[in-house]
Amino acid sequence: MQDLNLGNAKVAPDLLPTKPGERNWGLYSYFALWIGMDIGIPTYYLASSLIVGGMDLKWAMITILLANVIIAFPILANGHAGAKYGIPSTIYWRSAFGFNGASIAAILRGVVAAGWCGIQFWIGGSALNTVLGLLFPAWAAWELGKWVCFGVFLVLNIFILIKGMGAIQKMEHWCAPMLIIWMVVLLVWARTSAGGWGPLLRQQNTFASTTEFLTFFIVGLNANISYWGSMPLTVTDLTKVAKDQKSHMVGQFIGIPSGIVGLALVGSLVTSCTVVMFGEAIWDPVQLTGMIENVPLVIGMMAFLIIATLTTNIAANALTPAIAIVHLTGGKINFKWAAIVLGIVGVLLRPWVLINDMGVYMNFFLNGGGALLGPIIGITICHYFFVCRTELNLRSLYVPEDESLYTNLKKFNAPAYIFCFATAVVLGVLAFVLPSTWTQAVCTLGCTHQFSMIGMAVIIALLGVLMYVNRKGGVNPISILTIALSFIVIFLGLWVPALHWLYDASIIVGTVVGMALYYVLMKVGDGSYMEAKKVEHANALKAEAEKAKAPKEA
Template sequence: MAVTEQTSHPDGRVELTDPEVIASSRYGNAELAPTRIPERKWTTYNYAALWMGMAHNIPSYLLAAGLVALGMNWLQAFITITLGNLIVLVPLLLNSHAGTKYGIPFPVFARAFYGVRGANFPALLRAFIACGWFGIQTWIGGQAIYTIVGELAGSSWTGASSVGGHPWTMWVSFAFFWVLQMWLIWRGIEGLRRFENWAAPLVTAAFLALMIAILVKAGGLGPILDQPSTLGWDADFWKIFAPSLMGMIAFWATLSLNMPDFTRFGKGQREQVLGQIIGLPTTMSFIALASIITTSGTVLVYGSAIWDPVELTRRFENPVVVTIGLIMAILATMSCNVAANVVSPSYDFANALPRWLNFRTAGLLTGVIGILIQPWRLISDPSIYIFVWLSFYGGLLASVAGVLIAGYWFIDRTNLALADLYLRGGRYWYSDGWNWRAVVATLFGSLLAVGGAYSNPGAGPFPEGGLIPILQPLYDYSWVVGLIAGFITYLALTRFVPARRPVTS
């Protein structure tokens, strides 16, 4: 397929001159096909609101609160989180560019470097991680619903008989929240955009209200900010700073890959770039500050750090305040979960079986897998949830991000043959649909990043000395190691063992 058979518009966006050229391809369907220019209408506000909705969630809150619980003071925790989000913004924006320019989702973008078939490797890796997150968030949302009904119904609800280690009413709450999210995803991507537009400001107001309430109880901001760090600024702090920073980066490592799923609907590069710069670092810094102040305030008010906002909301005596606060928690969880953990795997699963799955049916599959993963077990241990879960998958996905950045910006220089992303035997077919260079780069980067995975005694599934002891020191820097190793390896293999010439505009 020649590049001349795709139309480049003055603003840099590209679309197929004749969309019918890929209509009969077994590697495409209506959701995976390039978005037509008239359908690309997301504005700066839409992207800012999307990030506000995704960032304002209970796990984001727990990240900041967890750093305070580890002994950091408000400034140390704030710097760690803000720096992490500024760092992850770089690969996120680099990979977003292709979505806006070509109107393609992440798994189709990955075909340019992994091959038309090989793209299923990084796409399914990303998808199953998203399913785990979907399950975790759904369980958290179910807990909030369980608590709200308990406030209204009393002990008949909260004291229900136990099934599988939890009250049967908790399972009902979990199922209800699952169905609610499936209904939202069934409405499609435009329904999601409208939901984010009105939900995001409400969630922001809720976190502000919780912070103000604690400030009033604590006697103002001064006593909170005066609390010293138990770590200081010496070796004790720096020992946990690096793995904590990697955890902050890894929290959004998933979105640094699949933001093309959203930027494919952008009106232009300026809109998506500004929207994301406004939305991600500022929103995460805000929620970090709100979480740090609130959690630090609970030490003064209640004598110990209460880092779970659902538990904290329950401490207030007014049932109306409790109910409103928990409803906001539910909105926050749903806003993040559907956008961050359903949209991506929906495209990823549809990419693997385009003739069998579309956006909606693949979203249902995501929901089912999210239950089968048993999220109530994933979050039963905070050490496993925050450090093992985030650090491990962060290293894996970072190596994929390294391949994409090297291929798109340094090998192809942002020029892709759009139709060939969907066709057998085209430029991106490589060897039977697979590009072994990208696969080797990803595996090698992942090995260096997580091969030394270790856990403190009794705090995780890995041996104390690391899976591969010689690589243990690298695990504290898993995301950086994976990104750099994947980038350099793919660049080197492509330069010295070339498979094709880059597309020229």
């Protein structure tokens, strides 16, 4: 660990590297963490959109498993930095985006995370409302009941979040085995009640051709990767307390796919049984509980669902945005108040609207969120492994210095903001001069092509504003150019029918294009910096090898 001499610099305690005594999360801690995050109500009906779209159960499970194995690699890659340096994500982002440029990743990730927080607040509140309605019939008739439960569940999330990583660890350790037991109990109950597994197991793919299947497969795979799309960016908030690299890598690699595939399979099998029991497929577990006559069983099921939603939301969605708020305000808002602000933003995003339509949820929220996050994921991984060779200047991430201010790339600052402004103008003009038959047509996002084009113009213009404000240093212009170019590539898939696969695979395309563009542009822009980091890494490996030999020789 580097000696972090901050001098007179003021840094919020929540942003400082973790101390050796705080790094106490082992393999089981990370396995339990992911079981807790995987098992939640959204995961329960994760397979539903795939099966309703035409897949059989086998291919739905293969798609979900493959997606989670794929997303595990970028999660483990960025997680390496957290375990090595003990830094939170908002500090880690400064290495690739610059001391002031980290706000880009913080804002884009924060918007997606706040949406997820709100959705989980609403789902957990709905589950609580169902339980109270069963216990007290008068509650079920009260129109404001669901809103009160929504508020109670929101406050509970914030309370546990404020208690910090220790409270989260204890909650995950306690909940993980209980959630696994709940899955087994639910499965046995459904199988016994229905007298069989129901018709969904016999359902075949309904696609007319291989091309039609592959088109849907790409969309479904991308949506399932995007389900955890924000985690590669925020995983250092979890791995900064890891005992060692092996603990988080093994624990996460086992935990990431196992819980989510397990619950998706349980959800599909139970839903298949509901066809026999109730004459229709019921994918929503909250709705299902209201149709079961065994009240104790219902209360038990809902209690577990509430716990599952709680564990998922706090660790996966709420922790990093709260830290990001502390970072964006320079520590003026502490972690406690940041958690409260996050709760307010989650409500303002109206989660009851986001999950009202499966098409909006999948194409707008999941794939749209993946489009925003993909390039950021690609840049962070490329910078850490291929540009810096895992050698970060820790002091420069806390004190603005040449390396984190990117003064060596200052000559690219003007071209970067000029490119962003010019691109925004071109997109804005095209949105109004192209034929109205196209601009007013609804695209995959659920809005008109014109609106999507204007929206992208605004986002790229904001990148230009950030670059212009920091034109004297503080933002990595290569990262700005990479983000802007990656966004254009992805959204061409919305605007050019022949290239629709670019948006269908938004998070995959964004990550790959982001990595490739960033590496090439950094090589051209400052190849000497990359060579210096290569030498630094070689020296670090040599020093570690000599240190390992020292005790034996002594």
